[in-house]
Amino acid sequence: MTLARRALVxxxxxxxxxxxxxxxxxxxLVAVGAALLLPVLVGLAGRPPRxxxxxxxxxxxxxxxxxxxxxxxxxxxxxxxxxxxxxxGLPDRLDIVDGTARRVLALGEGETRTLEFAISCRSWGAFHxxxxxxxxRDRLHLRRVEETVESxxxxxxxxxxxxxxxxxxxxxxxxxxxxxxxxxxxxxxxxAELRFAAPGERARRIxxxxxxxxxxxxxxxxxxxRSSDVVIFLDALGAASxxxxxxxxxxxxxxxxxTAAYLRGRDRVGLLRFGGDLEWILPGTGLRQxxxxxxxxxxxxxxxxxxxxxxSLIPRRVLPPQSLILALTPLLDWRVTRAxxxxxxxxxxxxxxxxxxxxxxxxxxxxxGPAAWRTWLLERDAVRTRLAAAGIAxxxxxxxxxxxxxxxxxxxxx
Amino acid sequence: MSGxxxxxxxAAVALAPALGAVLGALAxxxxxxxxxxxxxxxxxxxVLVYELADLARSAPSSAVIERPAIAAAAxxxxxxxxxxxxxxxxxxxxxxxxxxxxxxxxxxxxxAAAALLFLAVYVLAAPRRPR
Numbered sequence: 263m264t265l266a267r268r269a270l271v272x273x274x275x276x277x278x279x280x281x282x283x284x285x286x287x288x289x290x291l292v293a294v295g296a297a298l299l300l301p302v303l304v305g306l307a308g309r310p311p312r313x314x315x316x317x318x319x320x321x322x323x324x325x326x327x328x329x330x331x332x333x334x335x336x337x338x339x340x341x342x343x344x345x346x347x348x349x350x351g352l353p354d355r356l357d358i359v360d361g362t363a364r365r366v367l368a369l370g371e372g373e374t375r376t377l378e379f380a381i382s383c384r385s386w387g388a389f390h391x392x393x394x395x396x397x398x399r400d401r402l403h404l405r406r407v408e409e410t411v412e413s414x415x416x417x418x419x420x421x422x423x424x425x426x427x428x429x430x431x432x433x434x435x436x437x438x439x440x441x442x443x444x445x446x447x448x449x450x451x452x453x454a455e456l457r458f459a460a461p462g463e464r465a466r467r468i469x470x471x472x473x474x475x476x477x478x479x480x481x482x483x484x485x486x487x488r489s490s491d492v493v494i495f496l497d498a499l500g501a502a503s504x505x506x507x508x509x510x511x512x513x514x515x516x517x518x519x520x521t522a523a524y525l526r527g528r529d530r531v532g533l534l535r536f537g538g539d540l541e542w543i544l545p546g547t548g549l550r551q552x553x554x555x556x557x558x559x560x561x562x563x564x565x566x567x568x569x570x571x572x573x574s575l576i577p578r579r580v581l582p583p584q585s586l587i588l589a590l591t592p593l594l595d596w597r598v599t600r601a602x603x604x605x606x607x608x609x610x611x612x613x614x615x616x617x618x619x620x621x622x623x624x625x626x627x628x629x630x631g632p633a634a635w636r637t638w639l640l641e642r643d644a645v646r647t648r649l650a651a652a653g654i655a656x657x658x659x660x661x662x663x664x665x666x667x668x669x670x671x672x673x674x675x676x
Numbered sequence: 677m678s679g680x681x682x683x684x685x686x687a688a689v690a691l692a693p694a695l696g697a698v699l700g701a702l703a704x705x706x707x708x709x710x711x712x713x714x715x716x717x718x719x720x721x722x723v724l725v726y727e728l729a730d731l732a733r734s735a736p737s738s739a740v741i742e743r744p745a746i747a748a749a750a751x752x753x754x755x756x757x758x759x760x761x762x763x764x765x766x767x768x769x770x771x772x773x774x775x776x777x778x779x780x781x782x783x784x785x786x787x788a789a790a791a792l793l794f795l796a797v798y799v800l801a802a803p804r805r806p807r
Binding site: 268289290292293294295296297298299300301303304307344345346347349361362364365366367368401402403 | 678679710712715716719720723726727730735736738739740741742744745747748749752753756757760761762763764765766767768769772773793796797
């Protein structure tokens with residue numbers, strides 16, 4: 263509990279007036295001293311302010327980017343609180359809708375009030391509502407008590423998902439049914455070719471229309487629908503950023519869209535986050551896997567580290583043989599480039615969606631000078647050439663455009 | 677009401693007692709006489725101005741301040757403090773006006789002043805019983 267500055271001013275001026283008045287036998291000065299001391303006396307003799315008990319609840323702990331949630335603060339006062347300042351501190355990426363995050367109210371004895379704040383979730387992330395500052399004052403505002411409440415409420419804002427129609431197809435499929443036509447003919451519904459019938463052919467495979475037209479026995483070969491393994495490689499080592507967003511934000515959104523699209527096609531999808539620490543999620547299928555990956559990418563942040571990350575540290579289970587590794591990277595860190603080349607040399611099919619950092623580096627040319635800027639651009643071109651030489655498909659993506667275009671370019675180039 | 681608006685309103689309200697206090701002080705200086713009855717009024721006006729100015733300064737400008745909180749601050753913080761100051765000044769002047777000799781009247785006035793002071797503190801500061 264702290265004393266207001268006014269109390270000190272009243273006490274010092276009042277005591278001085280009283281002493282000088284008594285010393286000089288001036289009743290007016292004594293009156294001034296008494297007038298300033300009495301409020302202090304009354305204020306200090308009264309009940310000290312007491313903070314109400316606070317409960318924090320979110321209407322929904324999970325929301326998609328751009329959505330809204332309601333935060334309810336329930337304040338239960340045991341004592342009367344004539345001035346209660348409630349200041350809700352929100353992380354940068356969350357905004358209060360239609361109102362302010364700070365309210366001053368009065369609570370009666372035993373009164374319970376619920377304050378509702380509509381929060382708009384501008385960008386993805388896992389946020390802790392951990393800064394609710396309460397300041398209570400007594401009736402004469404001479405004393406104040408302050409507390410910052412730590413809440414355990416966590417709000418998970420998932421990245422928005424773009425609908426992707428055409429995806430980069432892994433070359434190999436695994437012997438589990440899915441919705442991707444396999445490279446080898448077999449039992450399935452997808453048409454592969456017409457061929458001459460061989461001895462022992464099943465009668466249901468005979469294409470009677472083609473047989474009648476050709477005069478020879480022809481059968482329809484079909485492709486079985488199989489699924490594949492896809493590993494999303496998220497580069498969290500380097501990012502170009504502005505105040506509002508970064509390439510990592512865009513990469514996370516793209517990762518969410520790609521995960522949803524591949525899982526919809528019944529592929530197994532895993533995650534490998536290449537940042538300060540290597541983190542991974544084993545490939546899996548279904549909606550649960552989608553949320554598992556979404557929860558993992560929410561924790562992504564740019565890691566400022568100089569440690570060398572070796573791909574040999576990645577467990578074999580994380581990268582199944584013949585899986586497609588789809589990397590989302592701004593190609594700003596040589597360690598990522600080297601890791602991807604290493605993975606390609608180990609026999610994996612690697613494709614890169616290059617999250618273009620140039621929109622975030624608008625002032626860079628002026629800062630570093632045109633010569634350095636052009637050298638840097640040439641170095642980036644050299645990196646791309648090196649990746650292409652290693653057999654890695656690359657598609658550049660301008661984050662202001664939908665990810666679908668970049669993915670389709672990648673699919674076309676594969 | 678927004679905090680910014682409260683700040684402006686408080687500052688505007690503070691102008692009236694400030695003007696009154698300044699004019700009163702000027703008149704007292706001009707005439708060379710300070711009537712004893714004007715001391716509590718001047719002190720109350722000065723306290724009122726100080727309280728209003730401090731409220732205008734300390735009210736959070738970015739906050740939404742509810743009406744009951746404003747009412748509680750206006751009565752508890754501004755009016756009660758000003759009235760207490762005026763009462764204390766009047767009491768002190770009354771006590772000074774009592775003839776400085778021992779006697780029944782002096783004793784009675786002293787007891788009454790002490791009782792009034794005690795009563796004021798009790799009424800304003802004593803904990804309220806739960807309803």
